[in-house]
Amino acid sequence: xxxxxxxxxxxxxxxxxxxxxxxxxxxxxxxxxxxxxxxxxxxxxxxxxxxxxxxxxxxxxxxxxxxxxxxxxxxxxxxxxxxxxxxxxxxxxxxxxxxxxxxxxxxxxxxxxxxxxxxxxxxxxxxxxxxxxxxxxxxxxxxxxxxxxxxxxxxxxxxxxxxxxxxxxxxxxxxxxxxxxxxxxxxxxxxxxxxxxxxxxxxxxxxxxxxxxxxxxxxxxxxxxxxxxxxxxxxxxxxxxxxxxxxxxxxxxxxxxxxxxxxxxxxxxxxxxxxxxxxxxxxxxxxxxxxxxxxxxxxxxxxxxxxxxxxxxxxxxxxxxxxxxxxxxxxxxxxxxxxxxxxxxxxxxxxxxxxxxxxxxxxxxxxxxxx
Numbered sequence: 001x002x003x004x005x006x007x008x009x010x011x012x013x014x015x016x017x018x019x020x021x022x023x024x025x026x027x028x029x030x031x032x033x034x035x036x037x038x039x040x041x042x043x044x045x046x047x048x049x050x051x052x053x054x055x056x057x058x059x060x061x062x063x064x065x066x067x068x069x070x071x072x073x074x075x076x077x078x079x080x081x082x083x084x085x086x087x088x089x090x091x092x093x094x095x096x097x098x099x100x101x102x103x104x105x106x107x108x109x110x111x112x113x114x115x116x117x118x119x120x121x122x123x124x125x126x127x128x129x130x131x132x133x134x135x136x137x138x139x140x141x142x143x144x145x146x147x148x149x150x151x152x153x154x155x156x157x158x159x160x161x162x163x164x165x166x167x168x169x170x171x172x173x174x175x176x177x178x179x180x181x182x183x184x185x186x187x188x189x190x191x192x193x194x195x196x197x198x199x200x201x202x203x204x205x206x207x208x209x210x211x212x213x214x215x216x217x218x219x220x221x222x223x224x225x226x227x228x229x230x231x232x233x234x235x236x237x238x239x240x241x242x243x244x245x246x247x248x249x250x251x252x253x254x255x256x257x258x259x260x261x262x263x264x265x266x267x268x269x270x271x272x273x274x275x276x277x278x279x280x281x282x283x284x285x286x287x288x289x290x291x292x293x294x295x296x297x298x299x300x301x302x303x304x305x306x307x308x309x310x311x312x313x314x315x316x317x318x319x320x321x322x323x324x325x326x327x328x329x330x331x332x333x334x335x336x337x338x339x340x341x342x343x344x345x346x347x348x349x350x351x352x353x354x355x356x357x358x359x360x361x362x363x364x365x366x367x368x369x370x371x
Contacts, residue, residue, distance in 0.1 A: 011115035015166075018118055022163055025156040026086040029093035037093040044086045051079050051149050066362055070248045071146045077244055081237040082153035085160060088233065111173065114166050117283075121162050124279065125155070128272035135265040157238050161280045164231045168287045168332065171223045175294045175330065178216050179301070185209055186304040207314060210305065214321045217298065221328040224291065228333055236334040239348075242277050246352050249273045251359045281345060288332040288340035295330035 022028040026040055055072055064072065132147055185206065253270040256263060302322045306315060332340045 007112045011112045014115040014118060018159075018163070018166075022159055025082075025152070025159055026089050027156060027160050027163065029089050032093060034094070037090060041086065041090045044083070047152070048079055048083050051075065054149075066359075067252075068142070070251070070359075071142070074241075074244060074248055075146065075150050077241045078150050078153040078157065081234075081241050082156045084237055085156070085234050111170065113173075114169050117169060118162065118166060121165070121280065121283065124272065124276050125158055128269070128276060131265070131269055131272060135269070138263070138265060157241060158276070158280065160231075160234055161238055161242075161284060164227075164235065165280070165283050165287055167227055167231070168284070168291060171220065171227065172287060172291055172294065174223070175220055175291065175298075178213060178220060179294060179298050181216075182213055182298060182301050185213070186301055189305060189307065207317060210314075210317055210321060214317075214324065217321075217324065218328070221330065224330050224332060228335075232333065232335040235340070236337055239281070239334060242281055243348060243352070246274060246277050246348075247355045247359065249277070250352065250356050251363075254356070254360060255363070281348065285340050285342055285345040289342045291330040291332060292339075292341060295325065299325035 019028065023032070026044055029037065032040075055075055129151075136144055189206065249270050253267065253274065256266045256270060299322065302318060302325060305318045305321075334340065338344055
């Protein structure tokens, strides 16, 4: 083994720091001691109880308009989703160490492209939060309180979706390696010179390579099953929260554009939140679509391994491998409610437009009733 390069060492440090952030937000158990698990769980439970109690008291003391209702709804959705992930992580921390290794996808944390993707997705998050608190004196008090209450949960949800994207990227790297090996084998078998390569003896000698690729494909499918088991429930709730965030931020952006004089810092803030949500959802759906496409491409390459001159053992193994790729697809789902792909992304954007129109109609109805 060659020693890691400076770029790989830097990438490993970046990814390890990100892992510690996940542990701090109670998104990973990291095989901590039970005392630390209890302290972390009780700390988050106290925070969530304070937020929910404060929201209930505040909602009963004032007459909420549409903006107030939207802020309370987003606060509830974000904190409940984060609380759900905290509880699931807390329960996983009490399982045996071997079970924890099976539930959490573990890889060598040294891929530069994965680390670069992490930094590229973290930079807009830091920029938006800096914009929020740089212009804090310009906002109303209730808006600042809303951002402070939802900041830990919103950051936690973003960290969770980014960690999901990184895990899918790492598995896709392995899928590409398997596809490359299969492509090399298909090219060797398609070469007509020398003629000995077309004989059944030579094809029987390649059976061990096909078995190795078949076993690797099965391992990759298990990795996708582990990703679905580890992130399925959190993905389902996070996508629902992101949908609500996208609708509300788009509505507030529309309101700011109609406000005279224009408040450019508020417009940039809403655009920043919309950009972050759209970027993370687009990246998640795109990488999951890539997983599905790579699996289909591997299935198409297997047809090139079929040889009429091959023995029955060889052709039966190729047919079995082909059936395996048909039944074991590389699909990422949110607890089997829906699959993450580009079709989901287009459906979400279409639904956002529909609900945005409904909110705008409520806004005009509320203003007409006040008049």
